[in-house]
Amino acid sequence: MKQITSRDNPQFKQLKKLVEQPRARREQDRILLDGAHLIDAYVAEGGVPDLLIVADGACSEDAQHTLNANPAVEQLHLPPGLFAELSPVATPTGILALAVTPRLPVPAEPVFALLLEDIQDPGNLGAILRSAAAAGVDAVYLSAACADVWSAKVLRGGQGAHFLLPLLERADLCALATAFNGQVLATSPHGAALYTLDLRQPSAFLVGNEGKGLSPALMACASVKVSIPMPGRIESLNAAAATAICLFERVRQQAR
Amino acid sequence: MKQITSRDNPQFKQLKKLVEQPRARREQDRILLDGAHLIDAYVAEGGVPDLLIVADGACSEDAQHTLNANPAVEQLHLPPGLFAELSPVATPTGILALAVTPRLPVPAEPVFALLLEDIQDPGNLGAILRSAAAAGVDAVYLSAACADVWSAKVLRGGQGAHFLLPLLERADLCALATAFNGQVLATSPHGAALYTLDLRQPSAFLVGNEGKGLSPALMACASVKVSIPMPGRIESLNAAAATAICLFERVRQQAR
Incomplete structure (x- = not known):
């Protein structure tokens, strides 16, 4: 001591x-x-x-x-x-x-991936990782402009998710999305309703910055545009809330 | 000027x-x-x-x-x-x-209600209100120990949800849950899987404090215990993420 x-x-x-x-x-x-x-x-x-x-x-x-x-x-x-x-x-x-710093190996062929572009609020990033770990995501890729995933705030928000998830920082999201062996989904106001899609196949979800959304370059890498049906009159969801809804819709479909 | x-x-x-x-x-x-x-x-x-x-x-x-x-x-x-x-x-x-301060009238008989007990993180509270407004919740009740819903941080997180939602602060949640004309759902690790429940009927969701969860007194007012299936190995979700998943499962069922 x-x-x-x-x-x-x-x-x-x-x-x-x-x-x-x-x-x-x-x-x-x-x-x-x-x-x-x-x-x-x-x-x-x-x-x-x-x-x-x-x-x-x-x-x-x-x-x-x-x-x-x-x-x-x-x-x-x-x-x-x-x-x-x-x-x-x-x-x-x-x-x-x-x-x-733990480094879980990223699988060569992930089947349930999350690609995070410029998520800047540490609380949001931590909550997203926690949802990803709970949903069984097998690879999380972060762009260079995301908040630092190892900061105290993100670790606190993750509640241990960091030790369960293969995380790759400063990732080239466009290259990864293009190489992904399965569907690549981006939320967009004009996309197909989330609940009409078959998410049981290998799926990668793209999540954009809280204010600006996905960059046009990354949006162009998506193979499926998806929207979360919103009966209320507000125009969008918090990034962590939208991510949780998408990931757990896949969980729901897998459980059937 | x-x-x-x-x-x-x-x-x-x-x-x-x-x-x-x-x-x-x-x-x-x-x-x-x-x-x-x-x-x-x-x-x-x-x-x-x-x-x-x-x-x-x-x-x-x-x-x-x-x-x-x-x-x-x-x-x-x-x-x-x-x-x-x-x-x-x-x-x-x-x-x-x-x-x-806007005060939307709370309906006498809400059919989709949210009861928030001691939600203390302003970011979480704002995100929850935003999800509630998007999902079409028609009444939100807040316990006295919630973060102040009209603070700058909660308003920012809500992104305008405050102006669409009937909000009742310093509410007696137990009395409201008991009086609610429909099912009252509380998340609990040992509850029925969310996706097996019929949420199309009038439903009120109870959400507990980020660290402590629901108080035993309010938990006792629930008519249905519900758990979100989690294939991953993490023990729980962020309160705002769990709320988004529950509210939008009702949205999904209503849309069928």
């Missing part, structure tokens, strides 16, 4: 960089997992954290349980003020883990 | 209170609409803003269009620094409206 009390400590500085900079996460191939639930989900998939970081005197029952379950992992203790700089949430959980 | 240049101006102070305090919004029965899209949606439903507030020299094309479309509405011009205090977003839109 180690203790750091100064924010000038080099190890603390390096951890802070990991919180703040997507580039530092990439270069070190490391992420910070905030809270017992995320750490437990990482460990449940066979991950072993490099380090468990604990807020002195502010360790919840859940956090203590996680510490006890991982006796071989080195511990670093921080005063609550320093800990809070690494856990920028309203109510810090009292435990963080430093861990290798 | 009026100009304010000091943050000590009483009208400016009152507007700032409206941004910051749910209580001020309640007492004055007024909200602030941020951006041309929300203002246009309010006006499209017959609303007439009290006041249009413009950032001097930072008025977008959309904002100018909204100004031109509402020539009879009084204008207040603010320097960008003051305007930004009323529009706490990364990229201020350059236009705000002060407007009476």
Whole structure:
């Protein structure tokens, strides 16, 4: 067990960089997992954290349980003020883990894929990954302009989805859509009603930016335009809500 | 046209209170609409803003269009620094409206209702309202511990849903669920599969807090327990995603 009390400590500085900079996460191939639930989900998939970081005197029952379950992992203790700089949430959980970024192999021929173009709200991106993991998506591809998928907010929104899904970042979505061995679906106001389509075959769904929608280039790669019937008078859905509806319509059809 | 240049101006102070305090919004029965899209949606439903507030020299094309479309509405011009205090977003839109809080009458016998218990994330609440408006929900009831539905973040997430939906705040959800003339559905891990239920009859959906789920008291008011089949290995969905899936399964069944 180690203790750091100064924010000038080099190890603390390096951890802070990991919180703040997507580039530092990439270069070190490391992420910070905030809270017992995320750490437990990482460990449940066979991950072993490099380090468990604990807020002195502010360790919840859940956090203590996680510490006890991982006796071989080195511990670093921080005063609550320093800990809070690494856990920028309203109510810090009292435990963080430093861990290798998981990289699940992307299948060579996915049958249920999700292609995300420039999803910028971390809450939306996290919710989309969570829905994808629940629906059994087998490959998620992200364009370079998506929010960083390993940020604290996206990890929190994903609730462990990151450890179950093959994720490919900075992906060439047009090339992947073109190469996909199955139908490639894009939501569009003038598309065929979602419920009239046969989604049991291999399917890839394209999801566009929250404000601008899909780029014309990627839209042109779709083989099927699909619209979600909306009896109400509002013109569109939140990107994460629309994605959940599409993915689970495939789940429904598969279950028949 | 009026100009304010000091943050000590009483009208400016009152507007700032409206941004910051749910209580001020309640007492004055007024909200602030941020951006041309929300203002246009309010006006499209017959609303007439009290006041249009413009950032001097930072008025977008959309904002100018909204100004031109509402020539009879009084204008207040603010320097960008003051305007930004009323529009706490990364990229201020350059236009705000002060407007009476819309109150659509709640039907005496709704047939498609949504009861929201302690939804605390403003992004989730906004997305849920947007899905509800799109699905044609005819009454939304919110418990007292929900995020304030008229805050800037929830309004932004709702994208105009607030002006289409009858909303009842600080509602007694148990009493409403008990009185509802139809089935009352609660998601629960051990419920019947969503796709096996007949949702064409009058239906009310109960949605619980993001972390804690439904309170036992409200769960006890449900007549049907429903679960969303999840082929993946994650244990639950985001509250807004789960709500979208349930509401649109009813839309799908109604469309048959």
